[in-house]
Amino acid sequence: MVWRGLETRDAVRCAELERVLFPGESPWPEQAFREEFAARSTIYVGCEIDGLLVGYAGLGIAGPLRDPEFEVHTVGVDPGFQGRGLGRGLMDVLLAEADRFGGPVFLEVRTDNAPAIGLYESLGFERIGVRRGYYQPSGADAYTMRRAGVGN
Ligand SMILES: CC(C)(COP(=O)(O)OP(=O)(O)OC[C@H]1O[C@@H](n2cnc3c(N)ncnc32)[C@H](O)[C@@H]1OP(=O)(O)O)[C@@H](O)C(=O)NCCC(=O)NCCS
Structure with missing residues (x-):
């Protein structure tokens, strides 16, 4: 198993996984992943097994570095590899990055997920609100969740 940062060449596989994992919620196309990987304000990590990318996750950073906030942009694991700790491993990498800077981490998640x-x-994430009809075109609701940063 290999854990590594993601780059342009991974966009095709990430978009393929998105179509499987988020069929009713406007899955990100390849170009969206290329832009995410190229942005200076994001951190992307993936997990590869036998040369196949089976999981991916991304974190965005906003605000000044002395007082940052983070947002989990996406996390997904190939259905054939779920339930083996990979999702937790991907999140651990992102949260360790956030904790290097400090600051809260936010995310949205379907209320039925x-x-x-x-x-x-x-x-350590807590529900702080509900966003009605957040996901499109499904119209599903989302919880906004927050994890306090180191020291706040
Ligand atoms: C959410 C997701 C990334 C988790 O990845 P995973 O590799 O299957 O998760 P892990 O094996 O690391 O499990 C981590 C924890 O998730 C929870 N979990 C995983 N599967 C679960 C299930 N079927 N029911 C309830 N909790 C579950 C548990 O808390 C588990 O911890 P534990 O094993 O210590 O009990 C994966 O299910 C996925 O890709 N889902 C589709 C895409 C998605 O919904 N992404 C999140 C969008 S906000």
């Missing part, structure tokens, strides 16, 4: 909510709560 029990596996993801379970993962996030186990990592």
Whole structure:
């Protein structure tokens, strides 16, 4: 198993995974991933098994570096490889990066996505609100969740 940063060449596989994982929620196309990987304000990590990318996750940083906030942009694991700790491993990498700077981490998650909510709560995220109809075109609601930063 290899954990590594993601780059342009991974956009095709990430878009393929998105179509499987988020079929009713405007899955990101390749170009969106290329732009995310190229942005200076994002950190992307992936997990490869036998040369195949099976998981990916991205974090955005906003605000001044002395007082930053973070947002989990996406996290997904190939259905054939779920339930083996990869999602937790990907999140651990992103949260370790956020904790180097300090500052809260935010994310949105479908209110009916029990596996993801379970993962996030186990990592210290708390529900702070509901965004009605956040996901499109499904119209599904999202919880906004927040994890306090180191020292706040
Ligand atoms: C959410 C997701 C990334 C988790 O990845 P994963 O590799 O399967 O998760 P892990 O094996 O690391 O499990 C981590 C934790 O998630 C929770 N979890 C995982 N599967 C679960 C399930 N079926 N039911 C409830 N909780 C579950 C548990 O808290 C688990 O911790 P534990 O094993 O210590 O009990 C994966 O299910 C996924 O890709 N889902 C589709 C895409 C998605 O919904 N992404 C999140 C969008 S906000």
